Amino acid sequence: MSSFRDVIGYFRAYRRSAILSILLSGSFEILDLAVPYAVGQILNVLSGQRLDQFSQTLVTTTAQLLNVDPDINLQLGVFVGIIFVVSVLRAPLQPWLSGWFHWWVALKTRQDKSKSVVSKVLELPLNFYDENNPGRIAGRVAKGINNYTWTYPEIAGQFLPKLMLVLGVFVIIALIEPWVALVFGLSFVSILLFSLRHLQAIVRKENALDRYLENIDSRTSEIITNIKTVKSFANEGREFKRQQQRIDRAHYFTIHRIHRDYVILDTWRRTVIQASLFGILVMTLWATVNGQISLGHFITTFTISSYAYAELRPLSLIAEVFARRYSSMLRFHELLNTPSGQDAATGLDHAGDNPYQFKGAIAFKQIVFGYNPNLPILKGLDFEIQPRQTVALVGRSGSGKSTLVKLLFRYFQPDSGQIYIDGQDIQTLDVGQYRRRLAIVHQDVDIFNGTLLDNLKYGNPDATWQQVQSACAIARVDEFIAELPQGYATIVGERGVRLSGGQRQRIGIARALIVNPDILVFDEATSSLDYESERSIQEAMHAIFGTRTTIIIAHRLSTIRDADQIIVLDNGAIAEIGSHQDLLSQAGLYRRLHDLSESGDLLD
């Protein structure tokens, strides 16, 4: 659970600049008090009343230094000089000594945290993305980073310096009239404490609202991702209505619970402030009439008290805005603190020579695994694959084929058992370097916005032209490349040419081959393709068999007739292992699946 400390810790790297600039800003605020003080003393000079001890010393010292008489002109000159220094002379310095640093800290931290976000996004475990959709994650990042950036200058540049100002006012009033200071101090502390308590309750509500709004954003993002399905079922109306209800509910809560609470707080605060100010006016006037304080001190005390009370409103507003933003800041912190997961590559940069080169012998030893440890998906798998063998994983949907491959890629760690490659436990290898010796062609090949060549070389940017061309020939990418407007330089992806399912799959195969992996996995899903594309891809796969260890998650039997080994999974355990012919003659599960799909059709 994140806390207020974590929120402060966000700016830890720049704490020296932060502390210095906050102290400077506070000093500037306190310097402002010199103006009403000097005005009060000018009034005393003009009305023939005596100056206070401090002013008297100041005037006498100045007179001695300048070797002149401490007459009215000098006295006025000293006080006007003070006002000039603390207002006019200070004006060009302040932005550089305070404002600059507040934004500098905020923007530098934003720069650092933006990088941390990218690295976190790359390191988060796969199951995090199964549980959180892109809209939810992007929303949390954008809101969190922005709120931190905007909040810092407000807190460091205004809230804290103004608190220092209030402290300064308290000290000055205490020096002039201690009992007025007592009233002032008590009213201030009670307003602040009450506001804080009230805000705590509001923050809890803001937190609930934030989670609710995140769910709305997440659903909107889901609608965008699945827009084809929404439209094909003509469900726009239903989706709109559902989101509208959620938005209305969130805003009812915002207006009638949270916003109302803020207004109640403001009502109470304004009343107490005005009552306190009125009390101070009456008390100081009484003291002046009775000759306890001078006219100048009456003006100074009343002016700086109003000054301080006037600051209470902006102070409370900043505290309110902070409260509104606080929960999104905590949630951003939680995201950055999400453990990177076992599948995270150690260090993001894996450039340079890879120390690993495998023959491709794989052994699964007594592998037990469940996404939830109490519900095992793989229940003691034990098998071996020889180098360059082609092995097919067959089984009903949900039998654990993809899960097994995820363990091979170390996206997850087995609950018990080991996976060996060329006799080495894969857990002992550097995960990033190890994974670079493997490649997988997914059912749905991801295409990045960029040229076709960039996409092909995604796994191996240093690949030679020769390597690219030969991979494209094997994967039959060359068959459609001539049809693209700029050949390899054609922009594909988000803002480019749309590719068909078959074209994407062939690009996926070529991309994997360009890496020249020791182990190649096909999450084979040609069922969505037309016959010609399917044939083309099957031929591409056949051309690869025997050149490296190949694992096929098989959905159609036609591709895997020639596999060296077929592993039939049933409910997370191995039901049968053997060649196509062996398994057919065993008359077991494979035979049943085969008979069900005589034409070599779907297994699941």
Ligand SMILES: Nc1ncnc2c1ncn2[C@@H]1O[C@H](COP(=O)(O)OP(=O)(O)OP(=O)(O)O)[C@@H](O)[C@H]1O
């Ligand atoms: N990230 C996940 N978190 C929790 N459970 C999961 C996750 N991924 C898969 N499962 C569950 O694990 C079981 C095995 O899934 P897996 O994807 O390995 O099966 P499969 O044999 O590859 O299925 P298919 O042929 O349909 O792709 C299923 O019951 C599935 O619901």
